[in-house]
Amino acid sequence: MERFLSADARVMRSSLIRQLTGLVNRPDVTSFAAGSPNAETFPHEQFTQIYSDLVARDKGKIFQYSVTRGNPELIEAVRDRGQRVKNIVASQEETILASGSQQGMELVSRVLLDPGDAVFVELPNFIGATATFENLRARVVGVRKTESGMDLDDLRAKVRQVRSEGAKPKLIYAIPNFQNPSGHTWSAENRSGLLEVANQEDLLVFEDDAYGELYFSGVAPNDLAPMKPDDGDGRVIHMSTFSKILAPGLRVAWIFGPQEIVRRIELAKETADLCTSTLGQLLILEFLNRGWMEPHVERVRGFYDAKSAAMDRALRNSFTGVARWRKPDGGLFQWVELLGDIDTLKFLHEIIDEHKIAFIPGSPFFVDGSGENTLRLSFSNVSDEKIDAGVGKLGELIRARS
């Protein structure tokens, strides 16, 4: 069969995190690995009400095909909310829906990247993004980051290096708010600095804001201002999703971007999946129309805020002196850097069978292979009691090795 495969297919690999799935998702394991939102936050009662009303009104039509760019009313609602909640003004022509932000990622990448083109990502970076770029045989270049964003000097140097090697630097990919995996949030200065580099070096910026609405108490949403509104030059593609704030299984995300690029994304989506699930779009549209979204997101914020606080307490109790961490200001992830010389991937394999605790080792997130002493703890799907016990035990095991 090998002889029939495309060049893309020959390089496709399952990520290390994927390979760990079977190991870390065993039911007897306290898992800080799963990056999914907590199903308790999904408003199933409200969806049920909407479902009944929809089917009474439209009968079978809610199961029919819909248009490629997305339900036109949902596009309007998303544009309206984008302006209200994130201060992004995008025209109809600059807006498209996708079947989840993973599809958005692939569509954006397909219309922009040829094999060998360079994409600049943070160290560490979201695995789903890295895999998307690699599946298209793009060159994924890691850029150092601090807690307040991408190291712009390192970015400049890397761009120039790529260019000097004859490759084409094209895209900067970043999750500026509560990044997966680091939990870090970019400073306003870093955001505008990035746009400056993009302008100077003639690059596009792909701003993935999957987590920006999940800010915790104490954060002024103004700090989370997306890059899009400052984007006089039309260089930013902004993506966000209903997956974390509402429900991922409905598979609906949205993209605001330059009209010319959005038009190509639509053409790519035509053959990628023709249209996004109609039922999913309609459930979300009605949820927005009924004014249920903002109070709902407020509850979701509170839910994760409490979880994050529980985890921070547990870390302070048991990780003090053996690790460095910073409680995130939002999102689903706690990033931890161990002070001792511990390879967290090996460590995971050593402890999981006996102690039934799982996390994601940090190194797969680093495209340059670094980060061996880091790990990601997701707090979204673990009860406060298990956070306490699991993190406690983990701290003990780390301390024994430090």
Next chain:
Amino acid sequence: MERFLSADARVMRSSLIRQLTGLVNRPDVTSFAAGSPNAETFPHEQFTQIYSDLVARDKGKIFQYSVTRGNPELIEAVRDRGQRVKNIVASQEETILASGSQQGMELVSRVLLDPGDAVFVELPNFIGATATFENLRARVVGVRKTESGMDLDDLRAKVRQVRSEGAKPKLIYAIPNFQNPSGHTWSAENRSGLLEVANQEDLLVFEDDAYGELYFSGVAPNDLAPMKPDDGDGRVIHMSTFSKILAPGLRVAWIFGPQEIVRRIELAKETADLCTSTLGQLLILEFLNRGWMEPHVERVRGFYDAKSAAMDRALRNSFTGVARWRKPDGGLFQWVELLGDIDTLKFLHEIIDEHKIAFIPGSPFFVDGSGENTLRLSFSNVSDEKIDAGVGKLGELIRARS
């Protein structure tokens, strides 16, 4: 922006049929253009019952992410039904679900086709397939067909021609049952003959069976036997979908194929959309588990059988002497070849404003640009009365030009 686009994006075009959408879908028009199944056939009452039971049992979990390859129980149910209904034996490793067959088409194409690789398609061919191959810059080669299948001599000649030009012949794509757009069904002889050519010429076969279950009275399903069971050599990728027999808006299709290829499809799907809509998969799984599928499909067959008969009656009344057609034995489409020298694309533009009747001109389905005197009439979404009046008027207008 142009300078940022990938080579794929630069060739992406909206198909002529897409461009006609606005024109032919006006509410005041009797449209034989829409290829979608009729929403009246979607079992919304049964889905509502299932939805209530699911949410009572699993609450928010029905809105959570699911696994990339597809819900494991639905995969089992699809394998079981594939064996029962189509006599296809496929292992778990040879089975994957996709977010609709359009996604299946793109995933299969992405793992197999490099730019310039040749795909052999029928003349005429399904537009969604042609667009998918073209978006990946494959070379799409049209092969003559008869009412009983692909002309295998022409196929052999085209394969050798492609090879002599230094390109790589890779894939034969076909819809052997009630093809979109021609409505034709391949003979058993043609099916086995195609496999022979594939073996001799070392090609893969992509069998798209979107319509095979929608056979009308008088057809023995044995005639519709898929190529997969005869596929000793592992050359056939078989795809089918719940879109026509159940509901397209749920976006669920399935693929049976060689294990090595299915594994790559799964890797490609990981970055294409991570997972198919969970709710859609669960609605279908329960529908199957409750034994509702076979009686439902039986009703759907009857529905389209009656529509097709109504169209055939109308054609006999008004197209006799000016056109050639054959009532299809299943599916959603009536294909018509005009005897006179009429360009159906021009004809459509001439009549639509005044007479408010629409159809799809045949030429966009022909990758070699032929077929100017053909058209596709879809009977799925038009009432019997409007079929009668619309086809009658159309016949009158054609007669005036013949």
